[in-house]
Amino acid sequence: MTVPVLVVDFGTSSSSAAVVLDGRERALKEPSSGLLSWPSAVSLGADGRLLVGSAAERRKRAEPDSYRAEFKRDLGERAPVVLGGRSFTAVALVAAVLAEFRGQARAAVGREVDRLVVTVPASYGPVDPRREAMLAAGAAAGFRSVELLAEPVAAAHATVAGAPFAPGATVLVYDFGGGTFDTALVRIGAGGASPTVLGHAALDDCGGRDIDALLAGGIATAGREWLDPLMAAGATRARLELGDFVRRIKHQLSEAAEVEDYFTPVTPASRVARAQLDYLVGPLIDRTVACCRQLLAAHRVRARDVDAVLLVGGTTRIPLVATLLADRLGRPLRLVEDPDLAVVHGAAAWAARSADRRLLPAATEAGAVPLAWELAAPAELTAWHVPPGTGYPAGAALGTLRTPEGALVELAAAAPGRVVRQLRAPGETVGAGEWLIAVQQEPAPAAPGAAARPAGARPQAAPHRRPGVLALVFLLAVVAGLAMSGNAPVGIVTGLLAVGVYYAVGRRRENRGTTRTAREARTTRETRETRRSGR
Numbered sequence: 001m002t003v004p005v006l007v008v009d010f011g012t013s014s015s016s017a018a019v020v021l022d023g024r025e026r027a028l029k030e031p032s033s034g035l036l037s038w039p040s041a042v043s044l045g046a047d048g049r050l051l052v053g054s055a056a057e058r059r060k061r062a063e064p065d066s067y068r069a070e071f072k073r074d075l076g077e078r079a080p081v082v083l084g085g086r087s088f089t090a091v092a093l094v095a096a097v098l099a100e101f102r103g104q105a106r107a108a109v110g111r112e113v114d115r116l117v118v119t120v121p122a123s124y125g126p127v128d129p130r131r132e133a134m135l136a137a138g139a140a141a142g143f144r145s146v147e148l149l150a151e152p153v154a155a156a157h158a159t160v161a162g163a164p165f166a167p168g169a170t171v172l173v174y175d176f177g178g179g180t181f182d183t184a185l186v187r188i189g190a191g192g193a194s195p196t197v198l199g200h201a202a203l204d205d206c207g208g209r210d211i212d213a214l215l216a217g218g219i220a221t222a223g224r225e226w227l228d229p230l231m232a233a234g235a236t237r238a239r240l241e242l243g244d245f246v247r248r249i250k251h252q253l254s255e256a257a258e259v260e261d262y263f264t265p266v267t268p269a270s271r272v273a274r275a276q277l278d279y280l281v282g283p284l285i286d287r288t289v290a291c292c293r294q295l296l297a298a299h300r301v302r303a304r305d306v307d308a309v310l311l312v313g314g315t316t317r318i319p320l321v322a323t324l325l326a327d328r329l330g331r332p333l334r335l336v337e338d339p340d341l342a343v344v345h346g347a348a349a350w351a352a353r354s355a356d357r358r359l360l361p362a363a364t365e366a367g368a369v370p371l372a373w374e375l376a377a378p379a380e381l382t383a384w385h386v387p388p389g390t391g392y393p394a395g396a397a398l399g400t401l402r403t404p405e406g407a408l409v410e411l412a413a414a415a416p417g418r419v420v421r422q423l424r425a426p427g428e429t430v431g432a433g434e435w436l437i438a439v440q441q442e443p444a445p446a447a448p449g450a451a452a453r454p455a456g457a458r459p460q461a462a463p464h465r466r467p468g469v470l471a472l473v474f475l476l477a478v479v480a481g482l483a484m485s486g487n488a489p490v491g492i493v494t495g496l497l498a499v500g501v502y503y504a505v506g507r508r509r510e511n512r513g514t515t516r517t518a519r520e521a522r523t524t525r526e527t528r529e530t531r532r533s534g535r
Contacts, residue, residue, distance in 0.1 A: 009344035012179020076129035095140035122200035152184030157346035176315035178208040370435035
């Protein structure tokens with residue numbers, strides 16, 4: 001791959017990106033923090049520009065009303081997002097983050113990066129407005145080529161601990177992220193083919209942020225004496241600070257059995273045990289397990305037929321997640337090198353294999369030509385009568401059309417041949433000049449406008465080129481000349497002049513016909529090409 005591609009895992013709470021060039025992945029660190037995960041946050045600066053990532057996080061303490069995170073949830077909604085008194089669309093906020101990633105990618109490779117691959121939940125189907133919103137955000141960020149990749153497919157491309165998945169394996173992707181829970185049933189492709197999503201399900205209100213809210217509620221209840229005065233002094237700022245505080249405690253509890261931390265240097269210590277976190281998180285994990293079971297039941301897949309459960313997403317770092325999954329689903333758990341970065345690494349691996357997504361023209365048999373019929377009006381193709389690989393005689397009915405009036409019309413063959421491929425399927429509406437079927441003809445097809453003739457018949461010359469016709473013209477002119485002058489030489493001269501005039505007029509008509517036929521053939525070709533290009 002000689003063209004750089006920016007790969008972005010745009011998450012609800014955090015995002016990560018990498019640039020792929022010449023098959024190699026280069027992760028993009030956030031300049032201000034040096035981390036590979038960027039907060040999915042924006043803040044309206046004093047100069048009217050949007051700050052993104054950690055720069056926005058730092059500014060939220062000074063200007064909380066100009067700050068917004070988790071705006072991915074607003075994609076597809078018409079309501080504006082208000083920052084510091086100004087209204088923005090969710091598309092514009094996503095585009096600002098993507099543009100920042102693009103600038104870092106440009107600095108990393110030393111050239112413009114115009115191609116973007118952005119991962120989206122599998123629930124972003126073809127008619128989902130969030131899908132179009134994400135594409136619009138990529139275009140607004142300046143990318144000329146924007147591709148969407150389902151997050152479960154990207155996760156299946158990530159490097160797993162231990163042996164890779166066997167071709168044909170059925171994997172349940174368990175993606176417990178910061179904002180949502182997504183699960184998908186994936187079939188690993190054979191021969192290096194991309195995995196196939198067999199089905200997916202999601203919980204939009206079950207993610208790391210929902211765990212934060214439960215933990216914050218417990219801390220707020222226990223610390224009401226010191227938290228209430230802070231809330232009274234500035235509720236928005238205090239809520240933002242509390243959110244950062246509980247996330248810090250949650251992350252520490254992934255490693256420690258108990259955590260003691262301070263909201264501010266002057267507030268009492270908050271002590272939280274992992275058992276308390278497990279008590280809060282257990283019901284949420286039960287919901288994710290129920291979602292997985294519903295997905296398997298909907299696709300008639302038994303749990304024992306699942307080869308492995310692949311854990312991705314930062315929330316899977318909570319120890320209770322793996323414990324309950326192994327107990328409730330009873331299937332082997334597979335881990336990735338970094339659950340927070342699994343999706344972006346997998347997407348980079350997918351993007352590096354761009355050759356897999358290039359289509360070459362299909363090979364055609366030598367001598368195969370497409371056939372078209374002139375129709376008075378668009379008609380329905382009702383059936384083909386000669387299957388591919390079968391020969392047919394001249395005049396055979398290759399297929400049947402139904403006109404708008406309801407009449408059936410046969411598509412007859414002008415010459416014998418063999419069907420190579422049917423280009424249009426029964427039930428489709430076809431128009432005049434459209435290529436419907438490809439055949440090998442014997443002999444070559446007649447020129448446009450020429451009438452078909454029986455096989456083996458010799459082509460007839462034009463009248464002015466036939467010796468018998470010219471002799472008859474000469475004799476008639478000689479007789480007419482003798483009758484008028486009574487002089488034999490005059491009659492002979494009259495005959496010769498008549499033959500010359502007749503031949504010249506015939507040649508002129510022949511040239512006009514050839515020109516008209518060529519012009520009609522060119523017009524027909526141009527019409528067909530125009531219809532194919534607009535199809």
